[in-house]
Amino acid sequence: MSRPRTRIQARNSAAILEAALDVFSQHGFRGATLDQIAEVAGLSKPNLLYYFPSKEAVHTALLSRLLDTWLDPLRAMNPEGEPLAEILAYVRRKLELSRDFPRESRLFANEILQGAPRIMPAIEGDLKPLVDSSAAVLTRWMDEGRIARVPPHHLIFSIWALTQHYADFDVQVRAVLGEGHDPFAEADSYLEVLFTRLLRP
Amino acid sequence: MSRPRTRIQARNSAAILEAALDVFSQHGFRGATLDQIAEVAGLSKPNLLYYFPSKEAVHTALLSRLLDTWLDPLRAMNPEGEPLAEILAYVRRKLELSRDFPRESRLFANEILQGAPRIMPAIEGDLKPLVDSSAAVLTRWMDEGRIARVPPHHLIFSIWALTQHYADFDVQVRAVLGEGHDPFAEADSYLEVLFTRLLRP
DNA sequence: GTCTATACTCTGATAGAC
DNA sequence: GTCTATCAGAGTATAGAC
Numbered sequence: 001m002s003r004p005r006t007r008i009q010a011r012n013s014a015a016i017l018e019a020a021l022d023v024f025s026q027h028g029f030r031g032a033t034l035d036q037i038a039e040v041a042g043l044s045k046p047n048l049l050y051y052f053p054s055k056e057a058v059h060t061a062l063l064s065r066l067l068d069t070w071l072d073p074l075r076a077m078n079p080e081g082e083p084l085a086e087i088l089a090y091v092r093r094k095l096e097l098s099r100d101f102p103r104e105s106r107l108f109a110n111e112i113l114q115g116a117p118r119i120m121p122a123i124e125g126d127l128k129p130l131v132d133s134s135a136a137v138l139t140r141w142m143d144e145g146r147i148a149r150v151p152p153h154h155l156i157f158s159i160w161a162l163t164q165h166y167a168d169f170d171v172q173v174r175a176v177l178g179e180g181h182d183p184f185a186e187a188d189s190y191l192e193v194l195f196t197r198l199l200r201p
Numbered sequence: 202m203s204r205p206r207t208r209i210q211a212r213n214s215a216a217i218l219e220a221a222l223d224v225f226s227q228h229g230f231r232g233a234t235l236d237q238i239a240e241v242a243g244l245s246k247p248n249l250l251y252y253f254p255s256k257e258a259v260h261t262a263l264l265s266r267l268l269d270t271w272l273d274p275l276r277a278m279n280p281e282g283e284p285l286a287e288i289l290a291y292v293r294r295k296l297e298l299s300r301d302f303p304r305e306s307r308l309f310a311n312e313i314l315q316g317a318p319r320i321m322p323a324i325e326g327d328l329k330p331l332v333d334s335s336a337a338v339l340t341r342w343m344d345e346g347r348i349a350r351v352p353p354h355h356l357i358f359s360i361w362a363l364t365q366h367y368a369d370f371d372v373q374v375r376a377v378l379g380e381g382h383d384p385f386a387e388a389d390s391y392l393e394v395l396f397t398r399l400l401r402p
Numbered sequence: 403g404t405c406t407a408t409a410c411t412c413t414g415a416t417a418g419a420c
Numbered sequence: 421g422t423c424t425a426t427c428a429g430a431g432t433a434t435a436g437a438c
Binding site: 006008012043044050 | 403404405406
């Protein structure tokens with residue numbers, strides 16, 4: 001349902017996407033069932049299929065909504081700003097995404113684990129160019145001696161890996177830390193230290 | 202089939218586990234089908250079920266085989282060794298696991314993404330104690346001023362996150378890097394720099 | 403717009419011939 | 421040990437009443 005016309009449609013479409021996010025992010029595309037999504041959404045299965053023509057359509061709707069949100073923090077990096085501050089702000093925004101939208105992070109992780117069958121075009125068409133241009137900015141900063149020289153693409157990978165880990169492996173992180181911890185707060189200060197030490201000239 | 206009695210049984214059991222690793226690591230437990238596993242293994246579905254009583258049993262066999270392999274590198278860290286060298290060696294061994302056993306890494310990632318329904322007991326019973334004792338060693342090294350002080354559990358998380366990323370998100374890493382790259386070789390030298398700068402006193 | 407009923411396929415698992 | 425045949429249930433999707 002690309003453009004909900006009524007309040008009911010808007011509410012039900014939203015409920016379906018919300019429920020589908022729950023189920024797809026936990027079980028992947030093939031492991032998710034319309035029965036389960038419909039139940040979580042509080043609708044009958046045929047009614048769900050009135051709003052979206054197929055399981056595939058629900059999944060696609062989720063993925064396309066996700067991508068923009070996911071790339072925004074990197075887009076927000078200012079080439080004219082102070083290098084280390086810009087990078088640390090990017091790390092913080094990415095970690096906030098992990099904290100506030102863990103299901104979206106797991107949805108993305110599931111898609112990549114499956115070999116990115118549906119999102120590969122967007123990775124090559126949107127993500128790669130954005131990363132390449134960001135890497136060019138990082139390289140300039142390194143050339144100017146304002147941050148230490150490291151492989152820029154791998155620097156970006158390490159930001160993704162470290163921040164997404166706290167969303168995707170949340171259950172393991174909490175099990176290993178035990179009671180009385182705030183994983184995201186601790187990660188926030190740890191990652192600031194890590195990238196500061198890595199990048200100071 | 203816990204103890205294969207004949208050559209045929211050994212060969213078929215191995216073929217099933219090999220095929221199941223392919224399928225489970227890509228689609229997760231619920232997304233994997235016995236049809237697909239049997240086809241990859243070159244067996245009929247009933248014949249597969251002659252060797253393992255259920256889908257669950259195949260998955261369990263894979264997971265229990267996995268865990269020891271996965272913990273070995275951390276166990277190999279020597280409390281009496283030179284701290285930075287020990288940590289860098291651990292990072293390298295973990296990265297080698299990602300390079301040589303990416304499907305095992307993805308199988309584990311799938312299990313955690315699903316909330317660790319089957320492996321949580323092992324995480325709390327085996328993984329957590331091992332991490333806690335390793336963290337104690339790291340803390341001692343920090344107390345002795347031989348490496349910089351950082352939260353030891355999060356240091357371990359960051360090693361996991363950074364090394365596993367290259368296995369679990371392999372398809373994204375390669376798509377973003379483009380042609381002419383060796384992700385694991387580049388990661389090897391990048392991670393050595395990263396942890397050296399982070400941890401030198 | 404939403405429901406019941408249902409068509410049809412896939413999936414995990416079993417029976418029994420060879 | 422391996423196969424064909426098959427079952428019961430779950431899965432996606434559709435038809436049609438209301």
